[in-house]
Amino acid sequence: AQSVTQLDSQVPVFEEAPVELRCNYSSSVSVYLFWYVQYPNQGLQLLLKYLSGSTLVESINGFEAEFNKSQTSFHLRKPSVHISDTAEYFCAAKAAGNKLTFGGGTRVLVKP
Amino acid sequence: NAGVTQTPKFQVLKTGQSMTLQCAQDMNHNSMYWYRQDPGMGLRLIYYSASEGTTDKGEVPNGYNVSRLNKREFSLRLESAAPSQTSVYFCASSEWPDRYYEQYFGPGTRLTVT
Numbered sequence: 001a002q003s004v005t006q007l008d009s010q011v012p013v014f015e016e017a018p019v020e021l022r023c024n025y026s027s028s029v030s031v032y033l034f035w036y037v038q039y040p041n042q043g044l045q046l047l048l049k050y051l052s053g054s055t056l057v058e059s060i061n062g063f064e065a066e067f068n069k070s071q072t073s074f075h076l077r078k079p080s081v082h083i084s085d086t087a088e089y090f091c092a093a094k095a096a097g098n099k100l101t102f103g104g105g106t107r108v109l110v111k112p
Numbered sequence: 113n114a115g116v117t118q119t120p121k122f123q124v125l126k127t128g129q130s131m132t133l134q135c136a137q138d139m140n141h142n143s144m145y146w147y148r149q150d151p152g153m154g155l156r157l158i159y160y161s162a163s164e165g166t167t168d169k170g171e172v173p174n175g176y177n178v179s180r181l182n183k184r185e186f187s188l189r190l191e192s193a194a195p196s197q198t199s200v201y202f203c204a205s206s207e208w209p210d211r212y213y214e215q216y217f218g219p220g221t222r223l224t225v226t
Binding site for chain 1: 153154156162206216220
């Protein structure tokens, strides 16, 4: 079955510390991979995506994710978080046709 | 350009009542989707519409119906609400098959069924 697994449901982190959110996908899903962010009481926004080419992709607000085919992973990292990064983060992969399969989400709580 | 809009933002229903959640997009997207979000379960696809005039079941379609009214609008109907349908509902759209499968989401409808 196609699946995306986010290994941590919650990640507390202090402001200006680094954070890593782990995402693994099953080999049966396509390797079009996405990270979405959901700020409190809002819808999901695309943070970054991997379609092909360079295995390291970056967002405009300092996040980066690395596609690792051998480990079937697409972990998200930020070297120094801000209070405003408090949100829930979802990893997703293209499924059959025009659908996406989402992971269970990781809540990031940035503490001052 | 409003993107994807959803109405209502909040709704409380009694068991057995019916309601329709409305969704509209102004990006001229071909595909539209309805998801439900429950704690720890991510987003699960209820129904989707690859193009105007077509609809298909997703992962959790039971208890729901949809209508793709035109290219802009895609509604979700609960005919007889149950407490298990308490959730946050998101509508999304994408340019598939014209772009790379990324989806654009509305702000959500928070539904409580008592």
